[in-house]
Amino acid sequence: MFKSEDFAQELINNGYDFFTGVPCTIIGNLITNLTERSDITYIPAVREDVAVGVASGAYMAGRIPAVLMQNSGLGQCLNALTSLNLIYKLPCLLIVTWRGFEGKDAPEHLVMGRICEKLLDTVGIPHHTFNPDNIKVLINMSYKLITENKAPLALFLKKGIID
C-alpha cells in the first residue's frame, strides 16, 4: 500500500502548494500528514464548497490548490464548481474518496457511490481513478491538465490504495 506521507510528498513535488478540504477515513492519515507539514498549508474547511471557494481564492493569489473530500462532498460543492470554477476557469485538483464503490458500503454512500463518475461526466469535469500502480502518473498528469486547461480535475481514491 502507498504511504500517505509519500502521497503527500508526491503532490508537493509536482507543484501543489495549497491544500484544504473535509476529512474522510480513507484520507485521514493524508490530512494528518498535510496538517503537520511545515512546507505547505492545509486549511480545514467546514464544508466542501467552502473548501473549493478558499482554493479558488488561493489560486488567484498564486497558489496551485488541491481540495480533499469524500464523494458525498461533490454534491455539496456542485454549485461552486459549476458557477465559479468552470465559468471563471479556476483550476483545482479534487481528490475525492470513493465511498460506496461497487455498492459495498453503508447505505448513505450507495447512491453517490453509484453515480459519482456520471455526475462529473454530466458537469463536464474530467476524472480518473487511482489504482496501486498509477499514483505518481496521475498526480503528475493532473498538475499539467489543471494548469493548462485552467479547470478542475477529480481523482477518485478508493479504500485500500493509501494507508
Add this chain to the structure above:
Amino acid sequence: MNYRETITAITELLQDQLVVCANGLISREAFTIRDRAENFYMIGSMGLASSIGLGVALNKPSRKVIILDGDGNLLMNLGSLPMIGFLQPKNLLHIVLDNEVYASTGNQPTISNVIELEEIAKSAKYTYVKKVTTNEDMRREVAYTLENDGPSFLLVKISDKAEQREIGRVTHSPEEIKERFMSAVN
C-alpha cells in the same frame, strides 16, 4: 442609507485594496460605481465571497483584502465566519451590507431583521466588530478598519430597502474578471 451611497463611500476610500464582491446587486453596484482591476466580481456561487476572500487573504498577507458581502450571502455560508476567526488573517476586512432582504430577486425578506449578524461575527472571533447605521459612522469605521489589523467585521445596516432601480450587469466575462484580478493581485 442605501446600497449606492454605501458602496460609493467605500470605493472613495480605496487605494489598491483587493475587493471580493458578492453576487447580485453588490457586484453590479460596485462595477457600475467604479470598475477596478482589484475587484473580483462573483456572479454565481452565492455564499462563497467570504471563502474566496479568505483564500486570497491567507496567500497575500501583504495586501488588504476586503470582502463586500450581503446578508443573504452571509447567511448562506455562516461556516466561513468561524474559519476566518480561527485562521485570523490580519489583512481581512469583511463588510456586510445588510438590507434584510434578497434585493436582487425582488426584496424577499432574509432573517437578519431579527438575527444580529454582528453577534455571530463576535462569536466567530473576529478581532474587531462594529455595526453602523449612519453614513458618517460607516465612513469612519471603514477608514479605521482599512488602516488597522483584523480580521474585522463591519455590519452596515441599509435602511433604504425601497430602492429598486434598474442597474446594469457586469459586462466583463468571468474569465476577464479573473485575469484582471490576478494581475492586480500578483
